[in-house]
Amino acid sequence: MKVVEKFVSINGEGTHAGELAVFVRFRGCNLNCSYCDTMWANEPGCPYAEESPEQIVSYIEETKVKNVTLTGGEPLLQKEMPELLRLLSEKKELRVEIETNGAVDLSGFRNGGGCVFTMDYKLPSSGCENGMRTENFSILEKKDTVKFVVGSRVDLERADQIIQEYGLIDRCHVYFSPVFGKIEPEQIVNYMVEHRLNGVRIQIQIHKVIWDPNRRGV
Ligand SMILES: C[S@@+](CC[C@H](N)C(=O)[O-])C[C@H]1O[C@@H](n2cnc3c(N)ncnc32)[C@H](O)[C@@H]1O
Ligand SMILES: Nc1nc2[nH]cc(C(=O)O)c2c(=O)[nH]1
Numbered sequence: 421m422k423v424v425e426k427f428v429s430i431n432g433e434g435t436h437a438g439e440l441a442v443f444v445r446f447r448g449c450n451l452n453c454s455y456c457d458t459m460w461a462n463e464p465g466c467p468y469a470e471e472s473p474e475q476i477v478s479y480i481e482e483t484k485v486k487n488v489t490l491t492g493g494e495p496l497l498q499k500e501m502p503e504l505l506r507l508l509s510e511k512k513e514l515r516v517e518i519e520t521n522g523a524v525d526l527s528g529f530r531n532g533g534g535c536v537f538t539m540d541y542k543l544p545s546s547g548c549e550n551g552m553r554t555e556n557f558s559i560l561e562k563k564d565t566v567k568f569v570v571g572s573r574v575d576l577e578r579a580d581q582i583i584q585e586y587g588l589i590d591r592c593h594v595y596f597s598p599v600f601g602k603i604e605p606e607q608i609v610n611y612m613v614e615h616r617l618n619g620v621r622i623q624i625q626i627h628k629v630i631w632d633p634n635r636r637g638v
């Protein structure tokens with residue numbers, strides 16, 4: 421598997437934000453979002469370590485950290501991901517979360533049921549909305565999340581429409597997160613208030629507040 425970084429930090433995003441997590445970031449992506457904060461990991465020349473699923477599991481166990489975040493790039497493009505997920509599901513003490521971009525079919529990755537998906541729905545300002553596979557919504561469960569990374573008023577309106585159309589509030593967690601530095605979080609909150617978006621949560625990436633937003637490995 422093509423690993424570009426591994427580290428222990430606090431999770432800056434999602435339902436376990438603020439808790440310790442061990443991160444494994446994989447190389448390469450099938451989208452090219454305008455705002456991507458890890459574009460470096462998607463460049464063909466980005467250095468990586470070739471690691472087997474067994475090696476990755478050993479590293480995770482050595483850290484003694486129980487929350488595991490698999491991210492990228494797009495982690496679900498790795499050929500050996502099903503094997504990695506199978507091995508991780510045997511470690512009952514771990515909580516495994518996958519950050520995925522909404523453009524990969526999730527149906528083959530739920531086997532064993534252990535992992536939690538945080539799936540983005542890419543909005544118009546990302547430039548990648550046409551890659552979204554809305555059939556993935558039917559696979560999501562209460563423990564999973566749909567995340568909308570919002571960069572504009574048009575994005576807010578589109579997110580609102582998708583939430584209603586697919587009944588997302590009753591299906592799973594729903595988060596709004598500002599494209600970091602691009603939109604005032606207050607604008608997002610104002611929209612939530614105006615439109616009475618019960619059940620939606622706003623979240624700001626905590627690691628970008630604690631550290632330099634461009635810093636890697638945190
Ligand atoms: C770098 S992506 C990797 C996982 C997967 N490719 C995806 O897009 O979900 C991890 C998360 O960071 C979010 N993200 C990337 N750039 C961002 C930015 N500039 N501001 C806020 N969130 C961002 C993505 O939308 C995604 O939810
Ligand atoms: N601290 C920290 N938390 C994160 N949660 C999700 C991340 C990601 O890049 O997917 C991330 C990240 O890059 N850093």
Ligand code: SF4
Nearest residue numbers: 449452453456493521
């Ligand atoms: S899908 Fe994720 S990794 Fe790929 S370009 Fe978009 S934000 Fe970056």
Ligand SMILES: [Mg+2]
Nearest residue numbers: 457458491625
């Ligand atoms: Mg990140």
